[in-house]
Amino acid sequence: MYRQPFPRRLYIGGILYLPLLLFSTANRIIAVHPKISISPSGQSIAAMSSQSQPPSPPLAKKVKHKMELFGDVRVDNYYWLRDDSRKNPQVISYLQQENAYTEAIMSGTKKFEDEIYAEIRGRIKEDDISAPLRKGPYYYYARTLEGKEYVQYCRRPIPNHDAPPSVHDTMPTGPDAPPEHVILDENVKAQEYDFYRIGAFKVSPNHKLVAYAEDTKGDEIYTVYVIDAETRAPVGKPLVGVTSYLQWAGNEALVYITMDEILRPDKVWLHKLGSDQSNDSCLYHEKDDMFSLDLQASESEKFLFIASESKITRFVFYLEVSKPEDGLRVLTPRINGIDTSVSHRGNHFFIQRRSDEFFNSELLACPVDNTSATTILIPHRASVKIQDIQLFSDHLVVYEREQGLPKISIYRLPAIEEPLTSLQGAQAVQFIDPVYSVDPSESQFSSTILRFSYSSLRTPPSVYDYDMITGESVLKKIETVLGGFDASNYVTERKWAAASDGTQIPISIVYQKNLVKLDGSDPMLLYGYGSYEVCVDPDFKASRLSLLDRGFVFAIAHIRGGGEMGRQWYENGKFLKKKNTFTDFIACAEFLIEKKYCSKEKLCIEGRSAGGLLIGAVLNMRPDLFKAAVAGVPFVDVLTTMLDPTIPLTTSEWEEWGDPRKEEFYFYLKSYSPVDNLKAQNYPNILVTAGLHDSRVMYSEAAKFVAKLRDMKTDDNMLLFKCELGAGHFSKSGRFERLQDDALTYAFILKALNMIPTSGSALN
Incomplete structure (x- = not known):
């Protein structure tokens, strides 16, 4: 568990299932319509937005909070914005004002944003199934229905299931096929909540029971239910306050993990079906707060x-x-x-x-x-x-x-x-x-058929079965992209940029060959992450076509701190070498400008979570290099957070960022922490997002960054902040709701580049 952009892989009855369950948001507690927010002047922001002049941005109050260590004094005037309960009325009011201000600034382009949303949604085949996985006597798969936000978990019996599997196996359908059985319908479960996500779905070895982990807030604290796979009847009482780490131990017991008060997975438990959770036996307790527990099945x-x-x-x-x-x-x-x-x-x-x-x-x-x-x-x-x-x-x-x-x-x-x-x-x-990009998928242990997932910047997510004896590979499923998508219209490239120390940094690039001129006039979105040894591989995203088909170049900078080039690539972008992550990204941006993929006036950048730290750092270092920036759930208050062991993840991440209770790390972290390095200078257009219930990066980091930046920046460029008041780290939970985030991001970028048409279709 860390400040990552992507959640752990989810297996549905044995199927690696990514497309519909990656991100999350919503919980109605404290959700107040933003149009009732009041500006500091007392006038409603919504009302101000209807006037000819743009509304004034919210100004957070300043409350002096002094922090001193190693003879160094820092003053954080916005420390008050942190509230662990997420219920402080003044904090909620400020977040609502920021949301209303963002809505007001974007109101003039709301029609265009809605058109982009419709465009993105129009590419989705709404009624679909995942590639069925043969497992025991059944095919397991997930089904989506037209107009529905969530998935159904299904299975269908395999005729002659004792026959050896083949890459040419197909699940029978039609009137003569064995009937489909819906084990669980998320759409029914989600009706009670604004947010709904299943983090684990585990079928018992004998296929009679299912255990699933449910999150209804976005804070990644789960409740586990066990049901009869055929009747859907509940079996025993639910397990509460657990993680999504869950495995069957035979057909009559479960093993699961719980967390301590800072949400560190620290205890593993054995639960026998039919017994009360209070009687579960603790198999292991990890008391060292630098360590967290993990659980896997062979x-x-x-x-x-x-x-x-x-x-x-x-x-x-x-x-x-x-x-x-x-x-x-x-x-x-x-x-x-x-x-x-x-x-x-x-x-x-x-x-x-x-x-x-x-x-x-x-x-x-x-x-x-x-x-x-x-x-x-x-x-x-x-x-x-x-x-x-x-x-x-x-x-x-x-x-x-x-x-x-x-x-x-x-x-x-x-x-x-x-x-x-x-x-x-x-x-x-x-x-x-x-x-x-290539990812492992669950396969049958006893078979000779390997299943894996493949994707590229121009190839939609594809599932292959590969015969390990003959070498034959069969495409079992490729994500359908509606709207006339033709992969041959897109070019993917790999380039290498020289970092300041001479290290060659790989860059993955995609663009629409009929629209891009490569003469420096094309707009570009450059994405980066660069932490935790995470590999941000170049995979497909259908919503990205809304940029590519407007002549954008999209690129990923595979900077140090990630794992793309091996373990040393990661080691050379952490601890006292963390600044390599930021200078690598800047070097990639300068290379792309030099090679005429874009210009400073057309270069936009994006990063999420620890990638949001990257965005904050390079904005302070080279604000002149970018036209617009998007920082999602950004880890921008690095020094203050890493000095506070009561915040989730802090203790376990001293080996990632360094322990600032030691002087060398204190001053190094301070030298790049985005909140601590904001200054009176011009910044590009910036959109910042957060989730109130985020347990990985507290909403207050983004809030403090925006509040301080508003006070210090010397330009008139857009600075927008949107905090989902019911969200966790991974945004909204519904598959269509989630697209609204992309629509807002793209509308913001196009607005910053003055590329929004005054009339007509959203797609020029």
Whole structure:
């Protein structure tokens, strides 16, 4: 759990399901219509917006709050905006005023924004299903219905399910097919709430029960329900106040994780169906506040793995599913600086191990009955990073990264009863785009069929089944994009920009070849992140077509601090090297201008969460370089937050940013923390967003940044702040609601570039 742009992958009955469940918002408590907000002058902002002159922005009151450490004094006049209860009337009033001001400033282009929303929504095939996954006697999939915000979780029996699977298998449909059964309908559940998100959906091994984790606020605190898969009848009482880490331990027990008061996953529990939650047994309590717990199931379904992890250390316990009463056993010991992830097949555990020496990871195996007797299967390679592995009864799939691009390598394993001493003859899966994204998807452990998801900047999300024996690959599902989309109209490129120290930074680029001139006159949106070793791979986003089809160039700067180029790429963008993240981004922007992809007057930038920190930092460093900036749920009050161990995530992230209770880190963090480095200068047009119930980046960081910037900036450019009063970190929960965020962002960018038509269609 960290300040990331994307949530963890969600498996629906075994299906990796991304398109409809990525983001969230809404909770009606304290939601007051923004038009009743009152400006500091006492006049309603909505009323002012109808007058000829633009309304005055809200001015947050100043209350001096002095902070002193290492002889350094900082004054935060807007510290009062932080309210852990989210109920302070003065805070809520200020947020409402900011929302009303944003609405007023954008009111003149509201029709255009609505047209963009309709345009984006018009590309979606509203009635659709995900690629069915064959699992046991059923096909599992998710269905969407026309006009409905949420999904249905479904399954259909497989005729002759004992026959071996094939890449050519298709789920039977039509009047003679076995009937579809809707296990759970989110649309029905969500009727009671303004926000609704399922964070885990787990089918029991015998396929008779389903456990799912439900969040109805956006704060990522879940309630787990167990239902009968056929009748939907509840089984036992719900588990409350838990995380979305949830696994079955056989057919009659669940393992789950809870959090402490700062929302750190710290305890793992065993729950027997039919018993009260108060009687659950605690399998492990992690008391070190630098560590958080993780929970995964082996592909073989014979073991559960509980990991305790910090940013540099990870150690693993295992629980035998058939004997949960035996409790946890140590698989990899706790050794500072050693990071391990594990899997299981037959008589062996497979261990992915990383350290300072083996920074891109090596792969080991050890017998289940002798975990100290390890054998190296794939040695460490300085140029290739092992990202993940996936085990099958006869194959090992290794997800790797080389030169910033993902790879899939497949190894045939010896028979389970044979010794496992080495791997022979890697088989590589081939991809066609110059830049692309590949993600593992759940597959049947006993089969020879690998399922993975593929996408590129011009290729919609696609699900493939790959026969690991024959090498045959079959497209099972590609996201339908309506509205005449033709991938051949778009060009994807990969370029390299030289950073200030000479490091080559990869950039992924896409544009509409019939519209872009590449003479410096084209508008551009440049996206960046650069933290937590996260790989922001170049994947497809249908709503982005609303920019590309207006002649925009879109680019992703794969800057240091991310993981695209291996572990050292991350290490060189954290701690006392964090500024490399920002200077890399600036170097990419300057390169794109030099190569005439855009100009300063046409360059817009965007980042979310820790990427919002990036945006805030580069705006302070080079405000002249950009025309407009969008900072989503931005982590901009870095020093104050990292000095406060009562805020969620702080203690576990001292190994990411540095512990500012130490003088060296204090002054380094202060030197780039966006709130602390705002100054009296001209800034470009800026849109900032936040969520009141965000547990990863508090809404107050964005609020303080905007309030202080309003007071200090010397320009007349737009500075807009929108806080979703019912949202968490991932915006609205409905799939159509979520599109409103993109419509606002695009309307803001086009308004800043003076590209909004005075009449006619939204699409020029």
